[in-house]
Amino acid sequence: xxxxxxxxxxxxxxxxxxxxxxxxxxxxxxxxxxxxxxxxxxxxxxxxxxxxxxxxxxxxxxxxxxxxxxxxxxxxxxxxxxxxxxxxxxxxxxxxxxxxxxxxxxxxxxxxxxxxxxxxxxxxxxxxxxxxxxxxxxxxxxxxxxxxxxxxxxxxxxxxxxxxxxxxxxxxxxxxxxxxxxxxxxxxxxxxxxxxxxxxxxxxxxxxxxxxxxxxxxxxxxxxxxxxxxxxxxxxxxxxxxxxxxxxxxxxxxxxxxxxxxxxxxxxxxxxxxxxxxxxxxxxxxxxxxxxxxxxxxxxxxxxxxxxxxxxxxxxxxxxxxxxxxxxxxxxxxxxxxxxxxxxxxxxxxxxxxxxxxxxxxxxxxxxxxxxxxxxxxx
Amino acid sequence: xxxxxxxxxxxxxxxxxxxxxxxxxxxxxxxxxxxxxxxxxxxxxxxxxxxxxxxxxxxxxxxxxxxxxxxxxxxxxxxxxxxxxxxxxxxxxxxxxxxxxxxxxxxxxxxxxxxxxxxxxxxxxxxxxxxxxxxxxxxxxxxxxxxxxxxxxxxxxxxxxxxxxxxxxxxxxxxxxxxxxxxxxxxxxxxxxxxxxxxxxxxxxxxxxxxxxxxxxxxxxxxxxxxxxxxxxxxxxxxx
Numbered sequence: 231x232x233x234x235x236x237x238x239x240x241x242x243x244x245x246x247x248x249x250x251x252x253x254x255x256x257x258x259x260x261x262x263x264x265x266x267x268x269x270x271x272x273x274x275x276x277x278x279x280x281x282x283x284x285x286x287x288x289x290x291x292x293x294x295x296x297x298x299x300x301x302x303x304x305x306x307x308x309x310x311x312x313x314x315x316x317x318x319x320x321x322x323x324x325x326x327x328x329x330x331x332x333x334x335x336x337x338x339x340x341x342x343x344x345x346x347x348x349x350x351x352x353x354x355x356x357x358x359x360x361x362x363x364x365x366x367x368x369x370x371x372x373x374x375x376x377x378x379x380x381x382x383x384x385x386x387x388x389x390x391x392x393x394x395x396x397x398x399x400x401x402x403x404x405x406x407x408x409x410x411x412x413x414x415x416x417x418x419x420x421x422x423x424x425x426x427x428x429x430x431x432x433x434x435x436x437x438x439x440x441x442x443x444x445x446x447x448x449x450x451x452x453x454x455x456x457x458x459x460x461x462x463x464x465x466x467x468x469x470x471x472x473x474x475x476x477x478x479x480x481x482x483x484x485x486x487x488x489x490x491x492x493x494x495x496x497x498x499x500x501x502x503x504x505x506x507x508x509x510x511x512x513x514x515x516x517x518x519x520x521x522x523x524x525x526x527x528x529x530x531x532x533x534x535x536x537x538x539x540x541x542x543x544x545x546x547x548x549x550x551x552x553x554x555x556x557x558x559x560x561x562x563x564x565x566x567x568x569x570x571x572x573x574x575x576x577x578x579x580x581x582x583x584x585x586x587x588x589x590x591x592x593x594x595x596x597x598x599x600x601x602x603x604x605x606x607x608x609x
Numbered sequence: 610x611x612x613x614x615x616x617x618x619x620x621x622x623x624x625x626x627x628x629x630x631x632x633x634x635x636x637x638x639x640x641x642x643x644x645x646x647x648x649x650x651x652x653x654x655x656x657x658x659x660x661x662x663x664x665x666x667x668x669x670x671x672x673x674x675x676x677x678x679x680x681x682x683x684x685x686x687x688x689x690x691x692x693x694x695x696x697x698x699x700x701x702x703x704x705x706x707x708x709x710x711x712x713x714x715x716x717x718x719x720x721x722x723x724x725x726x727x728x729x730x731x732x733x734x735x736x737x738x739x740x741x742x743x744x745x746x747x748x749x750x751x752x753x754x755x756x757x758x759x760x761x762x763x764x765x766x767x768x769x770x771x772x773x774x775x776x777x778x779x780x781x782x783x784x785x786x787x788x789x790x791x792x793x794x795x796x797x798x799x800x801x802x803x804x805x806x807x808x809x810x811x812x813x814x815x816x817x818x819x820x821x822x823x824x825x826x827x828x829x830x831x832x833x834x835x836x837x838x839x840x841x842x843x844x845x846x847x848x849x
Contacts, residue, residue, distance in 0.1 A: 231730045231746075233737060239725040324715045342612075399657040516721045519682060520782070521710025523703055605717070 231366040233526070237533045240506070248538065251502045255542025255581070256549065258495040260579055263550030263569045265484045265491075270473040270573060274407045282440040283343060283483040285449055286433040289460040296419075301336075303453060304433055309446040311438045314339035315430030317420055321384030321393055323374070329559075331372055332384065334420030336430075337365075343436040346404045351379070353399035361419050363398035369410035371400050373557060389424055407566040408570060434466070466517040492584070499588035503535045507592040514596050515604035524597040529597050535589025539554050543581025547574050620821045629822055630656035631677060635688035637674050648674050649845035652688070656790070661816035661823045663836035670824045672842040673794055679824065680713050680792050681705040685758040693789055710738045714783030718777040718795035728778045729754065729763040735786040753781035757811060773804030774825065780811060784821075791815070793825040797832050 238588035241248050241483070286304065304313045317579045321331040339357055341347065349357070349365065357363045371473065376382065376397055395415055403410050420427065437446055447463040454461040464472070507514070514527060551569040558567070635652040638645050640770060648671040650702075656662060666672045677683035679690060681697050690697050692712060722731045729750050736746045754760045757777040767775050776796060783791050793812070797805035813835050815821040825836060833839045841848050 231726070231733050232743075235730075236737075237728075239723070239730075243725045299753070512721055513723050516717070516723070517715075517734065518706065518714045519680070519709065521706050521708075521713075521738050523706040549818075602677050605721075 233530070234533075237530060239583065240510070240530075240534055241537060241572065242508070242579050243533050244509075247502060247505070248516065250455045251499060251538055251546070252542040254498050255495055255539050255584075256360075256546040258491050259543040259546025259577055259581065260550045260553075261491050262488055262543075262580065263547045263573055265488045266573045266576070267550070267569050268484050270570060271407075274566065280451060281443060282437050284381045284435040284437065284443060284450070284463050285448055285466050286404075286435060286461045286463040286468075286560065288452075289462045291420055292432065294459075295407040295431055296433065296461065300430070300433065300454065300459070300461070304435055304450060306437075307446060307449050307453065308524040309438055309449075310435050310444045312339045312343050312436035313433060314343060314436075315433045316340065317416075317417065317428065317431035319384075319389075319420065320387045323382065323384050326372075330373075330411045330413060331409075332415070335414050336417045337414070339436075340414075340434065343434060346408055347401040349399050349401045357399040360396060360398055361416055363393050363416065364395040365401060366397055367410035367412050368400050368402050369557060370413060371397075373411065379393050386423075389420075389428075391423070393419075405566075407528065409566060420456070435463075471528045475540065492580070496584055496588050499535060499584060500591060501541055502538070503531060503592040504595075506534070507531060507596050510596075511599065511604045514599050515601045518599065518601045519605075527599075528593045528597040531593035532586055532589040535593070536585030537582045539585035539588065540578065543577055543584070548575040627658050628655045629658045629660075629693060630654070631689075631691040632656075633689050633691075635675070635678065635690065636679065636686045637671065637683075637825065638686045638740070647845060649685075649842070649847070652845075652847050654840075654847060656822060656824060659816065659820040659822055661813065661821075661835075663833035663838045663839045664824060664826045664842060665828070665830070665833050665839060666842035668828075670842045671845050675847075676794055676826050677841065680715055680791070680844060681709050707738075710735055711786060712789040714786065714788040714791040714793065716776070716779050716783050716793035716796045718798040720767070720772070720779045720799070722775055722778055722782075724767050727764050727766055728759060728770065728781075731767070731778055732781045733786050739786070740782055749785050750781075753785040754778075754814075756784065757781045763787060771804070772800050773807050776800060776804070776808050777811065780808070780815075784815070790822045793823065793827075795827055797823060797827065801844065805829070805832065808846070 286300075288296050296315075298315075302312050303317065304310060314336040316336070317334040319334055321332055321408055322328075325328070341349070341354060341358075347365075353365075357365045364382070378400065380397050380399065382395050384395065385391075386393055395413075401410070417430070435446070435450070436572070437443060443465050447465070450463045452459050473556070508529065517527060518524075547569065554568050626713060632652060634655040635647040636650040637649065638650070640735055641648070649776060652675065656837075663678070664672045673740050674683060678685050679692075681700070683804075685698055688698070689843065692767065695708070696704065697708060722728075723734070729747075732750045732753050733746055736749060739746075741749065751760060754763050759774060759777050759781065760773060762770060762778075767778070776799075779805075780796075783793075791812075795807050796812070812823055812825065815835070816823050823836075825832070827833050
């Protein structure tokens with residue numbers, strides 16, 4: 231027998247309680263893994279945008295479109311290489327619960343400035359040729375079992391009626407954080423169906439040199455300052471970060487829930503260890519009598535507590551990793567969502583800390599136990 | 610020595626070889642608020658190597674307290690306990706723990722075996738603190754279990770053993786590290802007459818054949834008669 235065997239024997243003393251405690255720690259760490267991944271995905275989403283592209287929106291707000299006439303004036307700004315634009319569509323495919331993002335884009339310049347969307351040359355041409363063509367992410371193809379050449383119909387939301395599309399191309403994102411569940415189609419089709427009433431939702435401007443971003447953005451906004459539609463221009467990364475900060479409160483909420491879960495489990499684990507130590511008062515007295523020093527008794531309880539939290543924590547984190555490894559409904563909202571190795575490692579550190587903290591008080595009680603009074607109590 | 614307890618020292622000195630345990634002017638006084646509760650005072654005693662002593666006395670007379678102090682489990686208010694030249698009353702908690710692991714074998718009234726460990730694992734507990742190899746530990750454990758007649762029960766858990774067998778495992782645990790002194794706190798107190806007799810036979814054999822020094826606290830006059838000498842503790846006074 232070894233000291234480790236003694237720890238193991240103590241854990242097996244009340245198997246039901248040990249298993250239940252491990253399960254509760256597992257659930258907590260499943261939540262920890264999931265909630266932490268929401269935050270890391272949000273942070274990552276904020277860094278997806280490029281520094282070489284600017285986004286120009288209506289200064290009043292992103293829900294107010296801009297005139298199409300802005301395009302030519304944007305092209306004329308010094309330092310601007312390419313100009314494209316896009317609109318949020320928000321159509322429904324079969325069931326509103328089957329959400330995925332759809333954008334109407336000024337296709338040719340858009341694809342030229344987004345090399346991250348990897349498309350074969352043949353597919354690209356097929357998409358550009360046809361007014362009602364759709365370009366979809368490979369994840370979306372897989373999700374709905376679509377085929378290239380298949381016709382699909384989306385029901386408009388803020389634009390009424392059915393919108394027919396033919397899937398002509400599929401893209402693979404070079405960065406998973408971009409997501410592969412997006413659908414792009416021609417702005418011209420969108421504009422026509424809006425009866426010419428809805429202009430570009432935002433412009434995307436490709437710079438010739440990224441170090442001129444601030445100057446070009448200022449020049450653009452100065453140009454439209456006194457127009458009927460003044461603009462707000464920022465780098466795409468800042469624009470994306472702005473979206474991420476809109477989720478900021480969710481990040482705070484997620485952290486708050488995570489902290490509450492942590493403390494709840496801390497008390498569960500501490501309570502378990504307190505009960506275990508209280509039950510073993512007589513045995514602890516015997517161990518002291520045969521010469522076990524206080525430090526060793528302290529470490530025995532801590533080892534027990536850490537083993538419970540590490541096993542429970544590892545199971546919960548691995549479960550979360552497995553649960554979000556494939557495609558889940560969350561991926562439509564959070565492209566690239568998954569439990570990263572960093573989160574796993576952080577989770578294990580948290581589990582270790584949890585084990586030490588929850589075991590500290592009972593371990594101290596065990597170490598400080600008076601043999602004489604303990605033996606009198608169990609006699 | 611002016612105290613009534615001094616007689617114990619002089620009489621014991623006559624009996625046998627070298628003195629193993631020297632207790633001098635021992636006092637234990639508990640304090641509850643301003644009140645001082647005296648358990649005993651001025652207790653002096655010599656225990657010689659290989660002696661088998663019984664300590665009798667009514668409940669609350671202080672005999673278990675004396676036993677705990679000799680075991681290094683409790684500290685006296687005054688006085689000294691010198692075991693093989695080492696004054697244990699001057700030791701720190703850590704030193705006492707290390708000292709107990711090699712010098713004291715303790716037999717409890719209620720056996721106090723760890724229910725989650727087998728008989729062999731219970732006996733092995735004191736050896737986990739030594740530098741012995743796994744093989745050496747196993748040899749010591751089997752020898753101790755053999756000595757108490759339980760080698761065929763080594764893999765049994767306490768719940769699978771009778772009271773007498775559990776106490777024999779307890780004795781094997783007390784013996785396994787070959788301690789300087791074996792202390793028993795009512796070792797037959799929870800056993801029926803037959804099992805109690807087996808335990809007393811075993812303690813007697815340990816004393817006679819193996820020269821073990823044993824101090825046993827008991828209420829039972831028949832049990833005490835099996836010892837070489839009987840001491841009485843009453844109202845804090847120790848006498849032979």
